């Protein structure tokens with residue numbers, strides 16, 4: 216049992232720490248291919264998403280499990296003559312969590328460390344201290360002597376991406392895991408885990424586990440990968456806002472760490488298919504899998520794109536509640552990871568042709 220939990224920790228460390236902002240997901244893709252390439256047929260779309268196909272006892276119905284490989288990050292826009300990097304953000308950043316943070320700049324010559332620079336409070340006026348510093352005023356410090364040093368010695372050019380630098384860490388409560396990019400590497404880990412475990416399970420359908428690209432900038436890979444698959448049912452596996460921290464109310468976010476897989480009842484881009492949702496809840500209850508309900512008035516996932524594919528695809532989102540989402544240090548619970556894997560496996564076992572026809576009736 217101990218060994219198994221170490222294996223999971225190592226895998227989560229690897230997939231959390233690997234850099235892969237929107238548009239630059241290739242290293243995440245490689246990790247997933249390393250794990251699944253031998254057991255699944257590997258397909259792709261034309262913008263970088265990877266699709267792992269595992270046929271069970273029958274060909275179809277096609278069940279799509281989608282998790283996005285990209286994380287929020289930065290892209291170098293210009294280099295100042297002093298050697299500092301001005302940047303645009305990739306995905307949704309809140310300025311308050313950016314300043315003073317360490318990042319990894321992915322140059323053509325390799326990864327180098329950087330810091331998002333800020334003025335010390337000592338030199339700020341009382342008025343200035345109250346104001347939020349905007350992204351436009353910020354810069355990345357890579358320790359370059361000047362522009363030439365940044366370009367020629369360090370290999371930094373406009374278009375070079377960067378991501379948060381955070382070491383995966385177990386908290387004093389070892390069920391709680393700190394890391395960057397849980398949104399949505401925890402989903403990538405879950406989809407990978409499900410496909411590996413499906414090797415020993417009978418399922419009358421074809422499962423397509425997908426690592427999508429560019430979710431954080433508009434769910435782009437969800438659209439293109441659904442075109443490759445032609446799914447009849449889709450489950451987006453993602454993170455959701457944890458509401459169990461000071462200042463948050465149940466009305467803002469109801470999911471709690473350790474409360475089990477979060478079943479989405481509403482988000483800004485998807486009203487989950489009602490029969491599919493009820494089937495998911497019934498399956499969780501019957502199998503005794505801890506679950507909780509989740510809603511998001513201010514965000515969407517790949518599910519929002521996939522359910523509009525072709526003539527429509529019954530879709531739902533299953534999530535792992537995450538504290539401090541879209542910052543350098545997210546916290547998730549191992550228990551929620553495990554219940555999400557379990558529930559998806561149970562659903563896949565039951566989603567045969569008859570069940571899918573019932574859902575569509």
Ligand SMILES: [Zn+2]
Pocket residue numbers: 283398399430453454516
């Ligand atoms: Zn996400």
